[in-house]
Amino acid sequence: MRGWRPPPLIDNPWLRWGIYLGALAYLVLAIGSLQINWARVAEGLERGWRFVSAFAQPNFAGRWGEISEGILESIAMAAASTVIGVALALPVGLGAARNLAPMPVYLACRTVIALSRTFQEVIIAILFVKMFGFGPLAGMVTLVVATVGFMAKLLAEGIEGADRSQMEAIRATGGSWWQLINYGVQPQVMPRFIGLSVYRLDINFRESAVIGIVGAGGIGATLNTAFDRYEFDTAAAILLVIIAIVMAAEYSSGHVRRRFQ
Amino acid sequence: MPVTERGGTRAWQRRDRRRQFAIWAGWLVGTLVFVQSLRFISGHTIWEFAMDAHTQAWDLATRMVPPRWSYMEKLWVPLWDTLNIATLGTLLGTLIAFPIAFLAARNTTPSSALARPLALLVIVSSRSINSLIWALLLVTVVGPGVLAGIIAIALRSIGFVGKLLYEAIEEIDPVQVEAIVATGASRPQQLAYGVLPQVLPAFAGITVYRWDINIRESTVLGLVGAGGIGLQLNASVSTLAWPQVTVIFIAIFITVVVSEWLSAKVRQAIT
Numbered sequence: 260m261r262g263w264r265p266p267p268l269i270d271n272p273w274l275r276w277g278i279y280l281g282a283l284a285y286l287v288l289a290i291g292s293l294q295i296n297w298a299r300v301a302e303g304l305e306r307g308w309r310f311v312s313a314f315a316q317p318n319f320a321g322r323w324g325e326i327s328e329g330i331l332e333s334i335a336m337a338a339a340s341t342v343i344g345v346a347l348a349l350p351v352g353l354g355a356a357r358n359l360a361p362m363p364v365y366l367a368c369r370t371v372i373a374l375s376r377t378f379q380e381v382i383i384a385i386l387f388v389k390m391f392g393f394g395p396l397a398g399m400v401t402l403v404v405a406t407v408g409f410m411a412k413l414l415a416e417g418i419e420g421a422d423r424s425q426m427e428a429i430r431a432t433g434g435s436w437w438q439l440i441n442y443g444v445q446p447q448v449m450p451r452f453i454g455l456s457v458y459r460l461d462i463n464f465r466e467s468a469v470i471g472i473v474g475a476g477g478i479g480a481t482l483n484t485a486f487d488r489y490e491f492d493t494a495a496a497i498l499l500v501i502i503a504i505v506m507a508a509e510y511s512s513g514h515v516r517r518r519f520q
Numbered sequence: 521m522p523v524t525e526r527g528g529t530r531a532w533q534r535r536d537r538r539r540q541f542a543i544w545a546g547w548l549v550g551t552l553v554f555v556q557s558l559r560f561i562s563g564h565t566i567w568e569f570a571m572d573a574h575t576q577a578w579d580l581a582t583r584m585v586p587p588r589w590s591y592m593e594k595l596w597v598p599l600w601d602t603l604n605i606a607t608l609g610t611l612l613g614t615l616i617a618f619p620i621a622f623l624a625a626r627n628t629t630p631s632s633a634l635a636r637p638l639a640l641l642v643i644v645s646s647r648s649i650n651s652l653i654w655a656l657l658l659v660t661v662v663g664p665g666v667l668a669g670i671i672a673i674a675l676r677s678i679g680f681v682g683k684l685l686y687e688a689i690e691e692i693d694p695v696q697v698e699a700i701v702a703t704g705a706s707r708p709q710q711l712a713y714g715v716l717p718q719v720l721p722a723f724a725g726i727t728v729y730r731w732d733i734n735i736r737e738s739t740v741l742g743l744v745g746a747g748g749i750g751l752q753l754n755a756s757v758s759t760l761a762w763p764q765v766t767v768i769f770i771a772i773f774i775t776v777v778v779s780e781w782l783s784a785k786v787r788q789a790i791t
């Protein structure tokens with residue numbers, strides 16, 4: 260009887276076994292270099308259990324003033340930074356599209372995008388907190404920078420992938436550069452761009468919950484304090500509020516995106 | 521089509537009055553929210569500190585150059601830790617996400633009444649909490665160190681990989697599965713020969729994609745004590761050793777760019 264086996268994912272046997280061996284060697288090295296204090300882990304498990312049980316009875320009332328303040332701050336940061344970031348991303352995105360921009364502009368805009376995308380929001384927040392002082396302003400500027408990188412990259416990709424013939428038709432009528440953008444490019448990329456802006460609002464809220472850890476305002480600061488005080492019931496309440504808002508935002512942003520696409 | 525009679529001539533408009541009004545109201549509400557947000561933020565800002573941002577920025581820039589290159593020697597081990605946190609975290613997260621995605625996909629779930637909502641709940645709650653928050657939590661539970669970072673990255677990856685994978689499973693070609701069913705294959709065989717080959721490339725691509733996001737995320741986990749290069753960053757920032765911060769930024773930049781390039785190459789090769 261002849262057996263049959265499904266073909267492997269990687270055809271070349273040398274490459275396949277090379278990858279397997281390399282992965283194995285890496286795993287051995289990586290796991291070997293981990294330094295884990297198992298005694299500390301065992302000790303912490305009881306604390307972990309306390310945290311899990313805190314989810315069963317979260318304490319919303321104890322610090323409701325601080326929680327609501329932090330949530331409002333996070334929402335304000337997310338809303339303001341999305342509007343400003345999207346507005347700034349428009350020119351950068353246009354400049355980063357190879358089929359529209361001359362070479363020097365293209366390179367400059369691509370550099371801006373690469374820089375803002377490479378660094379995690381928290382790292383950017385550290386710098387802005389140093390510059391603007393503690394508080395939501397630093398957080399807002401951080402999120403603006405991150406939004407510009409994200410939106411400009413996707414806008415540029417959208418423009419580069421747009422149908423050439425529509426742009427050519429506008430050029431053939433003798434349209435100026437602005438008319439080319441307005442009638443040849445904008446109708447093609449706008450629906451996706453609106454959808455992505457809504458998606459980014461969603462991301463910005465999620466990120467605003469994090470950058471507070473380094474002092475950039477929002478609910479993250481409240482959460483950090485709760486953990487530092489070992490107030491697990493308050494921390495659980497904050498996490499539940501974050502999850503609820505993120506779920507609501509995701510649901511409604513999915514709704515909006517379906518309408519525009 | 522909204523056409524109105526105006527003095528005997530028929531005028532055409534793009535939208536009818538109701539839609540026009542809804543759009544106008546949308547802009548009004550949007551503007552109000554934006555202005556209120558700005559007011560709220562400026563109310564919570566100490567403007568004396570914010571106004572001298574340009575001098576602070578200049579001060580920071582002069583302190584950050586020249587970078588203290590000799591500090592690089594001390595960064596190799598943290599960089600290796602960062603890489604391990606991202607890779608082992610992705611691996612662990614993917615292992616957990618794989619069965620969850622099959623439970624969550626409409627066409628492979630064993631019960632859409634119980635298993636599917638549970639799997640979706642796991643995916644959603646993992647996705648809505650950032651890995652830094654998971655790390656904050658885990659550092660208080662398992663103590664500071666690489667382990668907290670690995671678990672944090674894994675917990676965050678479950679949602680991401682699970683969501684994209686279950687969407688890929690739902691989009692497979694049902695004809696191939698039917699062909700396997702027609703041979704009299706058992707349920708596990710249907711999954712192994714009908715579903716799995718169709719989603720395996722997508723699965724590999726998603727994993728590599730998440731890995732390169734995780735590299736970026738694991739660079740900051742150290743800020744809350746969860747290991748990696750973030751520990752050095754935190755120490756350097758809090759001792760105001762800005763020339764070291766520059767070196768760390770450059771190291772992070774190169775690591776992230778290389779991992780992004782690698783992940784893009786692998787994904788190109790797979791799909």
